[in-house]
Amino acid sequence: GAGVSQSPSNKVTEKGKDVELRCDPISGHTALYWYRQSLGQGLEFLIYFQGNSAPDKSGLPSDRFSAERTGGSVSTLTIQRTQQEDSAVYLCASSLPAGRGEQYFGPGTRLTVT
Amino acid sequence: AQSVTQLGSHVSVSEGALVLLRCNYSSSVPPYLFWYVQYPNQGLQLLLKYTTGATLVKGINGFEAEFKKSETSFHLTKPSAHMSDAAEYFCAVSERVGAQKLVFGQGTRLTINP
Numbered sequence: 001g002a003g004v005s006q007s008p009s010n011k012v013t014e015k016g017k018d019v020e021l022r023c024d025p026i027s028g029h030t031a032l033y034w035y036r037q038s039l040g041q042g043l044e045f046l047i048y049f050q051g052n053s054a055p056d057k058s059g060l061p062s063d064r065f066s067a068e069r070t071g072g073s074v075s076t077l078t079i080q081r082t083q084q085e086d087s088a089v090y091l092c093a094s095s096l097p098a099g100r101g102e103q104y105f106g107p108g109t110r111l112t113v114t
Numbered sequence: 115a116q117s118v119t120q121l122g123s124h125v126s127v128s129e130g131a132l133v134l135l136r137c138n139y140s141s142s143v144p145p146y147l148f149w150y151v152q153y154p155n156q157g158l159q160l161l162l163k164y165t166t167g168a169t170l171v172k173g174i175n176g177f178e179a180e181f182k183k184s185e186t187s188f189h190l191t192k193p194s195a196h197m198s199d200a201a202e203y204f205c206a207v208s209e210r211v212g213a214q215k216l217v218f219g220q221g222t223r224l225t226i227n228p
Contacts, residue, residue: 004157033215043204043218054215091157103216105150105157 002026004106006092012112013082021077021109025094032075033103034067035094038088046090050073050097082113116207118142120219128227132188133192135222137205140186145207147188148216149179149196152202161203164188165210200226 005024013019027034034046045059049069060066064083069075079086089110093103121136139145146165150158162173169181175198179190188205204221208214 031213033213035216042220043206043216045215045217048213048215050213056215059215093158102148102160102163105156105159107157 004092004094004104006090006106006109008109009107010110010112012114015084015113016081018078018080019082019111021079021090021111023075023077023092023094023106025075025092026104028096029094029101029104030072030097031095031103033093034075034077035091035093036088037063037091037108040085041088043091046077065084079111082111084113087111087113116145116209116217118207118217120203120205120222122222123220124223124225126225126227127195127196130194133190133195133199133224135161135203135205135224136177137173137188137190137219138186139188139205139207144183144215146210146214147179147181148206148208149173149177149190150174150204150206150218150223152204154201158204161190163173165196176200183203195224195226197226202225 007022016054030051032049037043041099045065048056064080067077089108091108094101117140119138146162149161162171164181172178205219206216
């Protein structure tokens, strides 16, 4: 079946602009995670959604970062007023409810802030 | 807080030789343990995981890892390297409860010499 998809695959933006990154999880997966992969920080957790519960936002690096998940499926990660240090690969993963299955990762969105 | 240390950011072995990638973790209680592989411009793929039971875990592509509680280690091995094993490998841990967000090591880039 279809895996986790992310769009766009690449995004180049100017410093100060807002960007939206999209994640389509595997059908039936109620848990959704966003991670960031950067040269300086490695792979780090950003945010976690599980069904209709309040998201775990403990990994978001600043209030310029936000995410939502509509209808328990598609998720959008928004970065406002982008900075050069936001340049990274943003990875999305989905799973059955936490504890019931592995996390399946999408191919990522490579964000470059110029 | 949990943390993961991978010894060696780069490992180079000859084709047919033993592959050994080292991972040590720090956690107040034994976590779930994972190894992921990342091929260029792709997302993360799960190689194997330890949750409970037998401490020697077998994964895909001939890889295995052994959980050693006394050493807080989860080293990844493969008896005979293949050219297709060239990739970046990440060790990760998660708590056994809650969101089970992954905490990753810095990664080890594996190069296979012909």
